Amino acid sequence: MDLKEYADNLGLDEEDFKELTILFIDTTINDIEKLKKAIKNQDVKSCREASHSIKGASGNLGFMDIWEAASKCEKASEENQFEVIEENIIIIETLTKKLNELI
Amino acid sequence: MNGNSGYKILAVDDSPVNLGIINSVLSKEDYIVFTAENGPKAREIAEREVPDLILLDIMMPEEDGFEVITQLKTNPKTSGISVIFITGVSEIDAKVKGFALGAVDYILKPFHPKEVLARVQIHLKLSAATNSLIKAQAQKLKQVKKAQKELLILPKSLPEANFGVSFNSLHEAGGDFYDVLPISKNIFGYCVADFSGHDLSTSYLTASMKALLKQNCTHLFQPQESIKMINEVLVEILPEGKYLTSVYARLNRRSRQLTIISAGHPPALFIPFNGEPQFIKLEGDILGMFKDAVFGCKTMQVNSKDRIFLYSDGLIEKSNSVWTKGLDALMHFSKETTKHHISQAPEIIKELMFKDNKGPEDDVVIVGIEV
Numbered sequence A: 001m002d003l004k005e006y007a008d009n010l011g012l013d014e015e016d017f018k019e020l021t022i023l024f025i026d027t028t029i030n031d032i033e034k035l036k037k038a039i040k041n042q043d044v045k046s047c048r049e050a051s052h053s054i055k056g057a058s059g060n061l062g063f064m065d066i067w068e069a070a071s072k073c074e075k076a077s078e079e080n081q082f083e084v085i086e087e088n089i090i091i092i093e094t095l096t097k098k099l100n101e102l103i
Numbered sequence B: 001m002n003g004n005s006g007y008k009i010l011a012v013d014d015s016p017v018n019l020g021i022i023n024s025v026l027s028k029e030d031y032i033v034f035t036a037e038n039g040p041k042a043r044e045i046a047e048r049e050v051p052d053l054i055l056l057d058i059m060m061p062e063e064d065g066f067e068v069i070t071q072l073k074t075n076p077k078t079s080g081i082s083v084i085f086i087t088g089v090s091e092i093d094a095k096v097k098g099f100a101l102g103a104v105d106y107i108l109k110p111f112h113p114k115e116v117l118a119r120v121q122i123h124l125k126l127s128a129a130t131n132s133l134i135k136a137q138a139q140k141l142k143q144v145k146k147a148q149k150e151l152l153i154l155p156k157s158l159p160e161a162n163f164g165v166s167f168n169s170l171h172e173a174g175g176d177f178y179d180v181l182p183i184s185k186n187i188f189g190y191c192v193a194d195f196s197g198h199d200l201s202t203s204y205l206t207a208s209m210k211a212l213l214k215q216n217c218t219h220l221f222q223p224q225e226s227i228k229m230i231n232e233v234l235v236e237i238l239p240e241g242k243y244l245t246s247v248y249a250r251l252n253r254r255s256r257q258l259t260i261i262s263a264g265h266p267p268a269l270f271i272p273f274n275g276e277p278q279f280i281k282l283e284g285d286i287l288g289m290f291k292d293a294v295f296g297c298k299t300m301q302v303n304s305k306d307r308i309f310l311y312s313d314g315l316i317e318k319s320n321s322v323w324t325k326g327l328d329a330l331m332h333f334s335k336e337t338t339k340h341h342i343s344q345a346p347e348i349i350k351e352l353m354f355k356d357n358k359g360p361e362d363d364v365v366i367v368g369i370e371v
Helices: A003-010 A014-040 A044-061 A064-078 A082-102 B016-027 B039-049 B065-074 B092-100 B113-142 B202-216 B223-237 B323-336 B345-353
Strands: B008-012 B032-036 B053-056 B082-087 B105-108 B163-168 B176-182 B187-195 B244-252 B257-263 B268-271 B278-280 B296-301 B307-311 B364-370
Touching: A003 A014, A014 A044, A014 A082, A014 B016, A044 A064, A044 A082, A044 B016, A064 A082, B008 B016, B008 B039, B016 B032, B016 B113, B032 B039, B039 B053, B039 B065, B053 B065, B053 B113, B065 B082, B065 B092, B082 B092, B082 B113, B105 B113, B113 B223, B163 B176, B163 B345, B176 B202, B176 B364, B187 B202, B187 B307, B187 B364, B202 B223, B223 B244, B223 B257, B244 B307, B268 B323, B307 B323, B307 B345, B323 B345, B345 B364
Parallel strands: B008 B032, B008 B053, B053 B082, B082 B105
Antiparallel strands: B163 B364, B176 B187, B187 B244, B244 B257, B257 B296, B268 B278, B268 B307, B307 B364
């Protein structure tokens, strides 16, 4: 799917959507860093907050594969499953890079 | 801030992306959009701009959406603003809590921008309709050239409400008023009010208040909403500087839930069947003076045979007791009436309160309610 299709699905202008996607990529990179740091510190609360942030933003922009991975991170945070979070961080990073290529 | 149409919307979310989406979709429709990434900033903007609607995220670090709405609703400047929660939290408890705190609706994440727009539009319409209803009610009351005295309801005409009353109106322009409203099969509203000022005739005020209670104290509205709407109409129709104090009790006889709203009125007296009597002291603004008034509110569980007494200040100010002892005397004498039927209790209380002199020198109304 290209950016125009995503934008059309949400009823937004392509230019607006592009700006929002750039903002999403920036904040997600930031959230991924927070997640990695939180895993290192075994900080469940921060893991949950960063996962929740990625989940909310990706879902609202229609990036459902990222939303799914972030949802798994959030659930895993509640269950202290740090290895599951690590697996899904890789997925989110890969998908975010692909998004960056679309812009 | 974008746009230049009349309606202002404040979006509150710790995610800049979500704020960007909301801003984008609402700005396109010419709404004036403000955004805040945390609670304190949201409250600051709400107080300064008084938006028509607030879209509020629940899960935010430090100050969450529940805390934000609680503070907004206790601030007279922001208490009237409609709030829609917008959140990923889908648990029923969170939804119920949000509504209890005064939210008008919920949008679940992930949301579609068109859904946000649709809900914003419908709530602005509802808000406009409510405002126009208030104006229409005020207009109707203004057109009344000569108010007619309304019959005050008596216990025998509404036995299901299980109440008693003592009412002494000594002056033609006396200001005391009471009413009892059957809201539904098991829910009743009880009101005592005390008018100040003499620009409008008592009968006019009484008729106005009675009509307003009937129009607004319905099953659809929470007691606080009812009193707030009544206040907005009274602000429109009362001459400047004139006001009234009031206490309103809504009793659900089935769930045994009692809600008391106080608008600058002496405290209601609660006498549990098994327990110590207590005054329900609530802070609250008076009615008819400020558009954004805030009223004291307490909701409590009550039990069968518990009693509640609502009364006007003439009872505690003009009795043989000195004013400061009026409340103590009322509590003392009210306890003595528990052996009497509720329909007789208010009259006995009045007699006991004034037994050492010729009787009240001012209007006195006492309404006793038994659960």
